[in-house]
Amino acid sequence: MHVTSAQETWEAALGELQLQVNRANYRTWLGKTVGLSFEGNQFVVGVPTIFVAEYLDKKQRSLIEKTLMGLTKQDVNVTFQVNGRDPDCLRGIRSAPAEQATLSLNPRYTFDSFIAGEGNRLARDAALAVAQNPGHSYNPLFLYGGVGLGKTHLVQAIGNAALANQADVLYFSAEQFTNDLMNAIRSRKTEEFRNKYRTVDMLLVDDIQFISGKERTEESLFYTVNELYNANRQIVVTSDRPPRAIPSLKQQLRSRLEQGLVIDIKPPDLKTRMAILQAKSEQRGEHVDPDILELIASQVQQSIRQLEGALNRVIAYARLLRTSLTPELATHALEDIATRKPKQSTPDAILETVAQSFQLTPEDLKGRKRSKEAALARQLAVYLLKEETGCSLTQIGKELGGRDHHVISLAHQKTASDIETDISLRDKLFRIRQSLYSAGE
Ligand code: ADP
Numbered sequence: 001m002h003v004t005s006a007q008e009t010w011e012a013a014l015g016e017l018q019l020q021v022n023r024a025n026y027r028t029w030l031g032k033t034v035g036l037s038f039e040g041n042q043f044v045v046g047v048p049t050i051f052v053a054e055y056l057d058k059k060q061r062s063l064i065e066k067t068l069m070g071l072t073k074q075d076v077n078v079t080f081q082v083n084g085r086d087p088d089c090l091r092g093i094r095s096a097p098a099e100q101a102t103l104s105l106n107p108r109y110t111f112d113s114f115i116a117g118e119g120n121r122l123a124r125d126a127a128l129a130v131a132q133n134p135g136h137s138y139n140p141l142f143l144y145g146g147v148g149l150g151k152t153h154l155v156q157a158i159g160n161a162a163l164a165n166q167a168d169v170l171y172f173s174a175e176q177f178t179n180d181l182m183n184a185i186r187s188r189k190t191e192e193f194r195n196k197y198r199t200v201d202m203l204l205v206d207d208i209q210f211i212s213g214k215e216r217t218e219e220s221l222f223y224t225v226n227e228l229y230n231a232n233r234q235i236v237v238t239s240d241r242p243p244r245a246i247p248s249l250k251q252q253l254r255s256r257l258e259q260g261l262v263i264d265i266k267p268p269d270l271k272t273r274m275a276i277l278q279a280k281s282e283q284r285g286e287h288v289d290p291d292i293l294e295l296i297a298s299q300v301q302q303s304i305r306q307l308e309g310a311l312n313r314v315i316a317y318a319r320l321l322r323t324s325l326t327p328e329l330a331t332h333a334l335e336d337i338a339t340r341k342p343k344q345s346t347p348d349a350i351l352e353t354v355a356q357s358f359q360l361t362p363e364d365l366k367g368r369k370r371s372k373e374a375a376l377a378r379q380l381a382v383y384l385l386k387e388e389t390g391c392s393l394t395q396i397g398k399e400l401g402g403r404d405h406h407v408i409s410l411a412h413q414k415t416a417s418d419i420e421t422d423i424s425l426r427d428k429l430f431r432i433r434q435s436l437y438s439a440g441e
């Protein structure tokens with residue numbers, strides 16, 4: 001194994017953690033973390049807020065340490081550090097007075113790390129033109145395309161380039177704009193709100209489709225865009241669809257948005273998908289054979305986020321099973337991705353998936369079957385029902401054929417502690433979760 005930096009190690013760890021905690025949990029607590037440093041056995045994870053730091057420290061430290069130990073094959077001690085980004089990166093980004101309404105830019109989203117190909121080259125070139133000559137090439141620039149195709153990456157690449165030129169950049173999603181406006185109205189700070197949004201050099205609005213149907217927000221955004229436009233400030237907007245397809249978008253705002261350049265990002269062709277996988281595995285310091293990359297690229301076609309997810313999964317799989325990356329292993333890791341339909345994690349789906357993975361039926365789990373297999377399956381079912389559905393112990397008891405909640409509670413505790421130490425159990429759980437969820441997302 002070849003690990004070159006804290007961030008790469010952390011990304012591999014995230015790949016595993018993503019499959020060990022539930023989705024909402026992952027998004028909330030782990031989604032915005034970075035690997036900051038790894039010296040001796042001290043691993044420092046950067047987190048966005050003190051709140052996240054405290055939560056991870058209390059609730060997930062041991063799982064995280066176990067995961068990192070598994071990856072690095074050494075003792076690891078984790079600490080969480082709030083916003084460990086280089087302060088220089090933050091220069092020019094306005095501090096957001098009203099409850100963190102704006103996000104900072106991800107320094108990894110640059111033009112250098114963006115692979116251009118058939119589907120996205122025009123969008124990339126337009127974005128580059130805007131970054132090189134803000135306010136004077138295409139204004140507004142409107143980028144649209146499906147989920148995971150690189151809209152956020154591109155719009156932030158423009159922002160990062162402008163930031164490097166000391167420009168005053170404001171990046172936010174339409175949802176945050178809406179929240180910020182509502183807060184401003186509630187606390188009678190609309191003047192501040194206006195100053196914050198209407199005095200920047202560059203305005204980056206991500207996912208504008210969320211504004212649809214919110215009249216006040218639309219109106220306020222319209223005035224903001226207008227004022228900045230008239231002052232030759234650059235505006236870049238992203239959306240999952242073109243302006244005319246955003247339902248109930250007001251004529252004024254729509255024509256303003258259509259006035260510059262509207263350009264779409266299409267799904268990548270095979271060649272581009274290969275190039276992206278190649279670049280991502282290099283970034284991670286992993287050598288992955290071209291035939292394996294091709295295997296992944298041929299199975300995952302729609303979104304680049306899913307493509308990354310599949311690569312992470314294949315790599316994590318090899319690490320988890322402590323074997324080298326062969327086409328067989330990759331096929332195995334991707335098997336579920338190809339055939340799986342997204343399921344909800346309802347109690348029924350969980351019981352069925354768990355039962356299936358032990359070649360049992362849900363009835364076996366509900367019944368009194370005493371085999372070792374059935375007992376273990378039941379134990380994992382309890383654990384997943386608790387973690388994934390938020391069912392109470394009593395409800396879980398009912399789902400499992402009327403078992404007492406004390407029994408359920410014990411089973412849950414036992415599983416929680418067993419997975420900390422038992423790698424084959426973790427692997428089992430990992431596979432069950434894999435088949436419970438669709439790839440990537
Ligand atoms: P969107 O905003 O369109 O949903 P993102 O910009 O969040 O998609 O992209 C999803 C992931 O895929 C990100 O990690 C991003 O860095 C990566 N990505 C997307 N397009 C490319 C590309 N052309 N080259 C390299 N990475 C890409």
Ligand code: MG
Nearest residue numbers: 151152153206
């Ligand atoms: Mg996005």
